[in-house]
Amino acid sequence: MLFLLLACAGSPDPDGTEPTTDTATSDSGDSDSGISDSGTSDSAAPEDTAPYLDDDAINEPGLSPDEQLRAVEKALSLLAGADPLMPFDLYVAAMDSADDACPAFQDEATWFDSCTADSGVTYDGYAQHVRYIDLEDSGNLYHQYDAIIADAVFTVGDSADSAEVVLRTDNSYYADFTDSGGARYQQTLLDGEFGWTDPTADTGWLGLAPRLSLDQQAANLDELFFVYINGAITGLDDAMTGGVQAVVAEYLYFVSPGLDADCTDEPGGALSVLVDDDWYLVVFHGPDVETMAGSGACDGCGDVWFEGTLQGTTCPDFTDFTDWEVRPW
Secondary structure: OEEOOOOOOOOOOOOOOOOOOOOOOOOOOHHHHOEOOOOOEOOOOOOOOHHHOOHHHOOOOOOOHHHHHHHHHHHHHHHHHOOOOHHHHHHHHHHOOOOOOOOOEOOOOEEEEEEEOOOOEEEEEEEEEEEEEEEEEOOEEEEEEEEEEEEEEEEEOOOOOOEEEEEEEEEEEEEEEEOOOOOEEEEEEEEEEEEEEOOOOOOHHHHHOOEEEEEEEEEEOOOOEEEEEEEEEEOOOOOOOOOEEEEEEEEEEEEOEOEOOOOOOOOEEEEEEEEOOEEEEEEOOOOOOOOOOOOOOOOOOEEEEEOOEEEEEEOOOOHHHHOOOOOOO
16 A cells, blocks of 8 residues: 655655655645644635624633633644554564465565455555665665555454554655764655554554655764754544644644754744634744744743734644654654
């Protein structure tokens, strides 16, 4: 179901070939939230009708400031918890149960079939996947590289205790490499539908069966770090996520102290969180991903906007992203 094709910025494909599909990432959540980058509503009432608007009809946020903080921290936790390696490792594990006849491979990396292997695993759909370990290419050492395209379902068992893996993606990849200068990078794209049900296993974020269009990059530049996230996690069951239905990261950029940035106490970019069908937009004041310049107070807090109206500030815990000894190394 998944096929990862590397389209890393500034990093060539390890095999020297160009990806065969377009990378599809979500640049922002504006189309979902109806809120512009400036934090104001994208649409305004025409001047000739404005005097007739009923102020009492203006919606008030359904979440209190404390509830807004909890929703923002949950959204950050969901982004941090989307381990990009899980779908690839799960695919490899599923293919370890294949046999010579099932699924039927078209070439070394591609199969298309609907069958049950001798192991009892059912393969339905198609997938194309490559994995390289410790590959040297163009001066880079790829510690691991995965790329996958897939529309596949893997099933084990036919009872209530059966396990199922769903991988649907036109282009997802994972690359962990060190360049010729000794800097280490991790670049990933997860774009598609991913799911894993298994009553006997810890299914992690795949147990939420989300839809992702998420670009993540991180770097270790001689013990100076950054993490960048852009894209969305949607299709969430709010009963499993503390009320959060969707998360949109807009150029979230975390940097460690020591890098040439105006602010390291909070990220740059913005975060939109959908709760009870209402969008809350949090605009942070940390470094811009291109200029490293901050914007406004660098106090670890973001401005909360609801339907174009500033609600105040919220000060979430960023530890999931700024524990530099752990993530993502």
